[in-house]
Amino acid sequence: MHPIEMLTEIYSDFENSVSEFKKSAACKIGCAYCCIYVGNVDITTMEGIVIQNRMESFEKKLKAKIRRKLDKNKAERERGILAKCAFLKEDNTCRIYDIRPFSCRRIYSIKQCNQNQPVVHRQAIELADYTISKMQQIDDTGYSGHMSFILYLLEKTGFRKAYxxxxxxxxxxxxxxxxxxxxINRFVKPKSLSFNNNLGLSNLF
Structure with missing residues (x-):
């Protein structure tokens, strides 16, 4: 199986595992608090390739606009400032929702965030951390970091070609x-779950 297909399968496995939890989510279209204020949107190099390939399909003007936003993101994160996602549109919807990275897929909240952190089930957090570990294992020659940093590296022809x-x-x-x-993904110790996910998440509340 191609690594990108494996990545898609990992996304699907996670969604199936947390589907019961997400039924109680307060999230809705246009609710973009986690795209603006909540920490890092970290990605793996493999996810960066997927995003970069999508960017190549954008018209020239839009591509330039996104790159300017990514440059701003990079500068803000270098100063420790929370950065509004470069792919967030004016109506607070995601420009790349169908290929959004796992950092976005993992987030939901059972209460409206407003100015508060999202409220997430403990087991879903553990499943997300486990999923990231699996993603890093299949991206063995790659790296993980803030989206603007990984995409910056992938803009370097030598880095992209080597990867x-x-x-x-x-x-x-x-x-x-x-x-x-x-x-460095290869040097990350694999995580394991503290519960048996095969039992079904409905038994874990």
Whole structure:
């Protein structure tokens, strides 16, 4: 199975696992608090490739606009400022919703966020952390970090080519990586679940 297909399958497995939890979610279209104020939108390199490929289908003017927003995101995150997602449209809907990264897929809240953090079931948080671990395992020659940082790296022709050909040389990005919290996927210890997910989530409330 192609790694991108494996990524899609991992997304699907997570959605199936948390479907009972998300039935009580207060989220609705246009509710974009988590796209603006809640922490990092982190992605893996593989997710970055998917997003970058979608960007290539944008018209020239839109592509330039998104890149300016990503540059702003990068500068804001470098100063520790929470950055509004570059793919959030004026009507507070997502421009790449169908291929949104897992950082977005994992978030929901059983209460309206307003100025508060989302309220998420504990088991769903653990399942999300486990899912990220699985994503990092299949992206063995890649990295994880804020979306603007990973997409910045992928704009570098040498980095993108090396990644797509399966080359693994973290020393090449060491300086940038250390200063931007980039995670080397291969060196992340795999996570396990503290409960038996095969029992069905409806039994875990």
């Amino acid at each position: 797509l050909t399966g080359k693994f040389n973290p020393g090449k990005i060491m300086n940038f990586g250390k200063g931007h919290g980039i995670i």
